[in-house]
Amino acid sequence: QKEVEQNSGPLSVPEGAIASLNCTYSDRGSQSFFWYRQYSGKSPELIMFIYSNGDKEDGRFTAQLNKASQYVSLLIRDSQPSDSATYLCAAWAGNNRKLIWGLGTSLAVNP
């Protein structure tokens, strides 16, 4: 069973701090990974995707991938109350041609 695991949270950080969201995956064959943000009652929106080991930065967001450890993370710098949402991690299961989704981590940024 291919799985993606995330800590459900809630993760609570003060405004302006760095929020660190973590994700592990079981399928060593996965090559691409995606982070989505989902506000309550809304559909997911893409934040970042990463294919290569190392860091990928986009504005306040940095995705980190370590394939040897089967670990993906998302860092949010200068967290804002508007970042409060559930963050979904997904790994592409090549053999099945679909995304395997984590259950999401709830983030609360306190003003």
Add this chain to the structure above:
Amino acid sequence: GAVVSQHPSRVICKSGTSVKIECRSLDFQATTMFWYRQFPKQSLMLMATSNEGSKATYEQGVEKDKFLINHASLTLSTLTVTSAHPEDSSFYICSASTTGGQDQPQHFGDGTRLSIL
């Protein structure tokens, strides 16, 4: 870019009614579209994958005769929930991808909240 439009946003109807949901990619051609269902406080559950011009591939446990999927063009896929019952009430979300492969992210529509009375 990568805008996906989904309609309707909300449907309330009586048990036994069939409901059609449309998913359109507005500014790109979507070779593959995905249909998800999400119950409250749960993660996304993939129902089926549809490729333009082909029959949809359904996930295990999803009834293909109940959830009819059509992907007739590179910009439009439809999901029809036939003879809907209260247990079909859920949040249905489509996503679209240019290639449907690992190299392209999925872009989501705004979702359809279906309530069957």
